[in-house]
Amino acid sequence: MSALSSQEPSPKRRIGAEKSETRALIVDVTEQVIREEGYAAASTRRVALRAGLNPSLVHYYFPSTDDLLLAVFERGAAQSDAMIAAALASNEPVRALWQFFRDDSRTALSVEFIALAIRRPAIREQISAHASAMRAQQIALFERVLGERLAQATGCSPAGLSVILAGVGRALFMEAALGVTSGHDEAIQCVEKWLDALIPSP
Amino acid sequence: MSALSSQEPSPKRRIGAEKSETRALIVDVTEQVIREEGYAAASTRRVALRAGLNPSLVHYYFPSTDDLLLAVFERGAAQSDAMIAAALASNEPVRALWQFFRDDSRTALSVEFIALAIRRPAIREQISAHASAMRAQQIALFERVLGERLAQATGCSPAGLSVILAGVGRALFMEAALGVTSGHDEAIQCVEKWLDALIPSP
Numbered sequence: 057m058s059a060l061s062s063q064e065p066s067p068k069r070r071i072g073a074e075k076s077e078t079r080a081l082i083v084d085v086t087e088q089v090i091r092e093e094g095y096a097a098a099s100t101r102r103v104a105l106r107a108g109l110n111p112s113l114v115h116y117y118f119p120s121t122d123d124l125l126l127a128v129f130e131r132g133a134a135q136s137d138a139m140i141a142a143a144l145a146s147n148e149p150v151r152a153l154w155q156f157f158r159d160d161s162r163t164a165l166s167v168e169f170i171a172l173a174i175r176r177p178a179i180r181e182q183i184s185a186h187a188s189a190m191r192a193q194q195i196a197l198f199e200r201v202l203g204e205r206l207a208q209a210t211g212c213s214p215a216g217l218s219v220i221l222a223g224v225g226r227a228l229f230m231e232a233a234l235g236v237t238s239g240h241d242e243a244i245q246c247v248e249k250w251l252d253a254l255i256p257s258p
Numbered sequence: 259m260s261a262l263s264s265q266e267p268s269p270k271r272r273i274g275a276e277k278s279e280t281r282a283l284i285v286d287v288t289e290q291v292i293r294e295e296g297y298a299a300a301s302t303r304r305v306a307l308r309a310g311l312n313p314s315l316v317h318y319y320f321p322s323t324d325d326l327l328l329a330v331f332e333r334g335a336a337q338s339d340a341m342i343a344a345a346l347a348s349n350e351p352v353r354a355l356w357q358f359f360r361d362d363s364r365t366a367l368s369v370e371f372i373a374l375a376i377r378r379p380a381i382r383e384q385i386s387a388h389a390s391a392m393r394a395q396q397i398a399l400f401e402r403v404l405g406e407r408l409a410q411a412t413g414c415s416p417a418g419l420s421v422i423l424a425g426v427g428r429a430l431f432m433e434a435a436l437g438v439t440s441g442h443d444e445a446i447q448c449v450e451k452w453l454d455a456l457i458p459s460p
Contacts, residue, residue, distance in 0.1 A: 226429060
């Protein structure tokens with residue numbers, strides 16, 4: 057790795073060879089900075105310092121701070137997509153999706169990206185496009201798996217259920233990150249009662 | 259206001275007189291900085307610069323950045339408390355509370371404070387104490403107004419309903435701030451159907 061901290065980017069031929077490794081290191085360090093200090097701390101200069109790289113090398117891969125932040129978002133979105141795809145492919149996709157919504161492993165990062173998206177249009181577009189695509193996929197699943205039973209049992213449409221499950225799941229992990237858990241067990245019981253009524257036990 | 263930008267805090271006697279006005283100006287400007295640039299930008303130095311005040315005067319009122327951020331949080335929390343008190347005192351407290359959860363006027367600020375609370379313990383304690391107190395108040399309301407009907411109609415406890423309504427309301431405004439609104443109308447219809455079933459029309 058010592059070549060990476062040299063004053064100038066390596067010659068073209070070597071950059072090609074090192075590209076994925078250096079790029080991945082930069083994205084790793086940026087994610088760490090966002091988690092520990094917040095998105096506002098994630099400048100190319102700060103990331104270069106923490107990664108022990110020359111700022112010009114970070115700039116070579118990520119010309120702007122938005123490029124850097126987007127790379128972290130895109131890697132996280134790809135991880136979410138893979139988790140959702142696994143949930144959708146499981147024997148109990150609706151319950152698996154609900155577990156995914158309740159997952160708290162990415163909380164701090166998600167909140168940072170929402171805060172960031174509210175302020176920066178370039179980031180907002182990517183985040184909202186990704187969120188809309190995920191929602192469309194979930195609505196299609198609820199239509200396919202729950203069908204008519206959903207409206208009969210709850211009075212909710214597939215689209216409404218999708219917003220409700222995502223919202224309740226997100227509330228559980230955002231509040232837990234703040235140390236607020238009052239009512240959480242009861243909300244989970246309540247959602248699971250609906251799901252039990254909707255989905256015959258296997 | 260020109261006296262406020264002098265090199266040193268005014269003599270004791272004058273500070274007492276100007277206290278609330280200067281303090282309120284500092285809190286206003288800090289809130290503006292958080293809304294426009296994020297919480298990480300809200301240093302006493304930056305706030306002093308934007309308010310046209312000497313940094314030592316800002317330090318006089320708010321010795322640390324945490325003190326400054328907490329003052330903004332506390333003012334916002336007092337506004338929320340007043341809105342909730344008005345909802346609870348209305349003829350239709352449950353519906354009024356649901357409207358409050360859906361209110362989007364404080365979105366950008368709430369998300370900043372959640373992001374901040376995840377990282378800073380001093381802020382987290384205040385935010386979680388406030389959130390827990392609000393929840394306890396709402397649970398008591400649901401018990402009083404909905405009573406037995408709630409469990410019979412939905413299978414949910416008052417505590418569970420409180421988390422669900424808050425979570426869905428927050429999802430609606432957080433997603434709308436990102437430009438994602440798919441499924442929102444349906445989720446609102448779904449919640450309002452439950453409320454119609456729970457609360458006799460006036």
